[in-house]
Amino acid sequence: MGSMWRVLQLADSGFPTGGFAHSGGLEAAVQHGEVRGREGLERFARELLWQVGRGGLPLLGAAHREPERLGEWDARLEAFLTNHVANRASRTQGRAFLDTCARIFPEPVGPVRQAARDAGLRYHHAPVFGAVLRVLDVERLDAQRLLLSLSLRGALSAAVRMGIVGTHESHQLQHACSPLLDEVLAACADLGPDALAQTSPLLDLLGSTHDRLYSRLFLS
Numbered sequence: 001m002g003s004m005w006r007v008l009q010l011a012d013s014g015f016p017t018g019g020f021a022h023s024g025g026l027e028a029a030v031q032h033g034e035v036r037g038r039e040g041l042e043r044f045a046r047e048l049l050w051q052v053g054r055g056g057l058p059l060l061g062a063a064h065r066e067p068e069r070l071g072e073w074d075a076r077l078e079a080f081l082t083n084h085v086a087n088r089a090s091r092t093q094g095r096a097f098l099d100t101c102a103r104i105f106p107e108p109v110g111p112v113r114q115a116a117r118d119a120g121l122r123y124h125h126a127p128v129f130g131a132v133l134r135v136l137d138v139e140r141l142d143a144q145r146l147l148l149s150l151s152l153r154g155a156l157s158a159a160v161r162m163g164i165v166g167t168h169e170s171h172q173l174q175h176a177c178s179p180l181l182d183e184v185l186a187a188c189a190d191l192g193p194d195a196l197a198q199t200s201p202l203l204d205l206l207g208s209t210h211d212r213l214y215s216r217l218f219l220s
C-alpha cells in the first residue's frame with residue numbers, strides 16, 4: 001500500500017520534474033496545421049499514447065526488470081530517438097526526473113543517480129523512469145500506467161495553454177481516453193526492447209521542426 005502513496009505523489013502536477021515545459025510535439029503539430037480543435041487533439045492524443053506505448057514502455061519495463069542494465073537501455077533509446085528534438089526532450093526530462101527523485105527520496109534513489117553519473121548515462125526518460133520506480137517499490141504495471149497518464153496529461157495541459165481546448169474540455173478528453181489507455185497498456189506492457197517502434201512518423205517529423213517554429217511556448 002505504501003507504494004500507492006508514492007505513485008500518487010509522483011502523479012501530482014506539483015511534483016517538480018519540469019514535465020509541463022514540454023508539449024510532446026503538439027506545439028509543432030498545431031503550428032503546421034495538423035491539429036485543429038478538439039477533433040485534431042483527440043487524434044493527436046491517440047497517436048501520442050501509441051507512440052509512448054511502443055517507444056517508451058518496452059524500455060521502461062526492461063529497466064524495471066533489470067535496473068542494473070540501465071546503461072544498456074539508455075544507449076538503446078539514444079540510438080532509437082533519431083529526432084533530435086525528441087532525443088533532447090527525453091534526456092532533459094530523464095535527468096530532471098532522476099535529480100528530483102534523488103532529492104525527495106535520497107536513500108533509495110541517490111545510488112541510482114550516482115551510478116548513472118559514474119557510467120556517463122544520457123539519462124533518457126523511459127529507462128530512468130523504470131529504474132527509479134523499481135527502487136521506489138512501485139510495481140511495473142503501475143509504473144507503466146503512470147508514464148502513459150503523465151504523457152497524456154502533459155499534452156492536454158499544453159493544449160489548454162495553447163487555447164485549443166478549455167480546462168474542463170481537456171479533462172473530458174482525458175476521461176474519454178481511459179479505454180485507450182487500457183488498450184495501449186494491454187498491448188505494450190510486456191513488450192521487450194527489441195519491439196521498439198515508431199508508430200507516428202508524421203508527428204515525429206513535425207516535432208523535429210520545433211526549433212524552427214516562429215514562436216514557442218514549450219521546449220518540445
